[in-house]
Amino acid sequence: MSKPPFQKILIANRGEIALRIIRACHELGIKTVAVHSTADVEALHVKLATQSVCIGPPSPKDSYLNVASIMAAAIATRVDAIHPGYGFLSENAAFAEICGSCGVTFIGPSVRNMRVMGDKARARRVADKVGVPTIPGESRGMLEVADALAVAEKIGFPVLLKACAGGGGRGMKIVSKPEEFGSIFETAKREVESAFGDGHLLVEKYLPNVRHVEVQIAGDRFQNIIDLGVRDCSIQRRYQKLLEESPSPGADPSVISRLQESALEIAKSVNYSSLGTVEFLVDMDTKQFYFIEMNTRLQVEHPVTECATDSDVVREQIRISAGKELSLEQKDVRIKGHTIEVRINAEDPLTSIPSPGVIRSYHPPGGHGVRVDSALYSGYTVQPYYDSLVSKLIVRAEDREACLRKLAVALDEYIIEGIHTNAELHRRIINHADFRAARFNTKFLENNNLFAKEVACNSSETSSTK
Numbered sequence: 001m002s003k004p005p006f007q008k009i010l011i012a013n014r015g016e017i018a019l020r021i022i023r024a025c026h027e028l029g030i031k032t033v034a035v036h037s038t039a040d041v042e043a044l045h046v047k048l049a050t051q052s053v054c055i056g057p058p059s060p061k062d063s064y065l066n067v068a069s070i071m072a073a074a075i076a077t078r079v080d081a082i083h084p085g086y087g088f089l090s091e092n093a094a095f096a097e098i099c100g101s102c103g104v105t106f107i108g109p110s111v112r113n114m115r116v117m118g119d120k121a122r123a124r125r126v127a128d129k130v131g132v133p134t135i136p137g138e139s140r141g142m143l144e145v146a147d148a149l150a151v152a153e154k155i156g157f158p159v160l161l162k163a164c165a166g167g168g169g170r171g172m173k174i175v176s177k178p179e180e181f182g183s184i185f186e187t188a189k190r191e192v193e194s195a196f197g198d199g200h201l202l203v204e205k206y207l208p209n210v211r212h213v214e215v216q217i218a219g220d221r222f223q224n225i226i227d228l229g230v231r232d233c234s235i236q237r238r239y240q241k242l243l244e245e246s247p248s249p250g251a252d253p254s255v256i257s258r259l260q261e262s263a264l265e266i267a268k269s270v271n272y273s274s275l276g277t278v279e280f281l282v283d284m285d286t287k288q289f290y291f292i293e294m295n296t297r298l299q300v301e302h303p304v305t306e307c308a309t310d311s312d313v314v315r316e317q318i319r320i321s322a323g324k325e326l327s328l329e330q331k332d333v334r335i336k337g338h339t340i341e342v343r344i345n346a347e348d349p350l351t352s353i354p355s356p357g358v359i360r361s362y363h364p365p366g367g368h369g370v371r372v373d374s375a376l377y378s379g380y381t382v383q384p385y386y387d388s389l390v391s392k393l394i395v396r397a398e399d400r401e402a403c404l405r406k407l408a409v410a411l412d413e414y415i416i417e418g419i420h421t422n423a424e425l426h427r428r429i430i431n432h433a434d435f436r437a438a439r440f441n442t443k444f445l446e447n448n449n450l451f452a453k454e455v456a457c458n459s460s461e462t463s464s465t466k
Contacts, residue, residue: 004029005319006030006080006081008033008077008078008080009030009083010033010070010077010079010081011025011032011034011082012070012088013083013088013090014036016375016389016391016392017085017086018045020373024318027315030318031051032051033051033052033073034049034052035052036063037057037060037062037063038057038058039057040383041054043380051077053076055069055073056069060088067089067095075104081107081318081321081322082104083107085298087387091296093114096108096111105322108321109273109296113271113273117276119165120141120164120165121140121164126269127262129269130269131265132265132291133262135204135205135207136205137151138151138202138204141164141198141200142200142203143199145185145186148201149178149185151203153178155204157176158176159175159205160172160204161185161201162202162204163198163200164192164200165192165196165197165200167293168240169240170196172188172239173185188201208443209283209284209443210234210282210283211251211282211441212234212241212281212442213231213232213251213256213279213281214231214278215260215263215280216230216275216277216299217272218313218316218328219268219272219273220320221273224325224326225264226264226326226329226330227260228328228333230247230260231301231305232247232251234440235429237445241300241343242342242422243341244340245304245340245403246305246338247308247335247338249338249438250438250439251282252287255282255289259280259282262280263280266278266291266294277294277299278291298313298314302314303394304394307339309333309334316328338397338398338399338402338403340394340396340404340407340430341393341394342407343389344390344416344422344423345389345422346420347422349420350451355382355388355421356381357382357419358418359379359380359417360418361378361416361417362376362415363414365410369395369396370393372391372392372393373391376416390416393411395410401436407430411423411426425450428451429444432448432450434448
């Protein structure tokens with residue numbers, strides 16, 4: 001057996017992604033350290049890691065975002081590296097720098113890569129420099145309303161405001177007319193300042209009929225960079241992805257090919273080393289694509305790529321951080337069939353209100369081409385302190401229609417009792433005629449009230465009880 005790339009890795013995360021990383025480490029012969037809050041004592045990642053360390057109370061800022069506690073745990077357990085997963089500290093360049101100063105490898109890109117590509121304004125300038133199309137707007141962040149309004153008036157309303165730092169839809173606002181601009185800009189600025197400590201906003205033209213398509217790339221320290229296909233992430237709610245698939249259904253193959261080439265150009269221009277995702281909008285009216293940002297981390301939807309290409313990108317990321325060459329060349333990458341992932345959230349499907357609580361019964365679906373990434377089990381308590389994502393259901397089949405049929409069966413077989421989940425929302429999405437015919441864009445859920453009858457029924461019941 002070959003020597004593992006590291007001896008011991010601390011996973012600075014929780015839930016299904018912590019469990020996914022633990023599995024990859026153990027398969028590589030690497031010992032693991034799970035960190036956890038007092039609320040997560042019974043979590044599955046704590047039970048399955050080689051060691052575990054409690055790092056604070058339930059609140060994320062006091063535990064999973066507590067850099068001092070995480071580094072103390074890393075030093076006390078003598079780990080070689082820290083894997084941040086996604087979210088929390090995964091795109092925090094200062095944290096990566098602290099890891100380096102303590103002699104601990106941060107599993108991710110270099111600090112320079114994170115600072116350049118993790119800032120949307122800087123990343124946009126990189127794309128401009130290599131000739132990759134960007135959305136009409138200004139390639140620098142704005143703090144002053146007057147400057148931002150001048151850009152908006154130049155490119156024409158409606159415009160989109162978005163944070164230079166961070167993501168997840170925080171601070172993202174559509175402004176339709178000049179008289180609304182000032183108040184919406186100030187609201188967005190306060191929101192991103194509070195969330196990310198940086199109030200700078202980008203001002204770009206708002207495009208109403210677009211698909212969100214992203215390219216998974218991987219690069220090593222020897223300037224080998226490959227792409228592992230695309231994922232269509234257009235099914236979103238309030239800029240949060242709900243369903244991802246590969247390939248992008250109904251998309252022009254020549255557009256997708258140019259988009260992949262552009263992703264590689266951007267990654268090569270900054271000597272990118274690690275996993276990364278280069279994200280684009282594709283205008284369905286003009287067939288033009290535009291670079292929007294790069295995520296310098298492992299993505300929630302990485303299983304789509306793994307299933308579509310028969311690869312292990314988590315294992316690849318760990319090897320790259322240990323200074324190894326990519327184990328794949330571009331010629332080795334083959335997209336097989338069609339893959340779809342749905343995010344199972346602990347929430348009421350009608351209201352989207354989170355639904356923490358005890359799992360009374362749990363039975364995941366199985367069968368050929370079905371994968372479940374989850375840290376749930378019967379008796380486990382879904383905590384109210386963290387993101388509502390509790391599971392990811394991924395299916396692959398020979399084509400999209402077969403994939404949708406397989407997904408429908410898997411959703412019906414997936415038993416999670418004791419809490420509400422959004423499984424019914426996914427059933428309605430995949431059975432909608434426009435979705436099945438690949439006639440959709442990022443506004444699919446806004447334009448289609450999939451629970452219209454229930455909403456009307458609830459309204460009638462409310463009125464009758466008054």
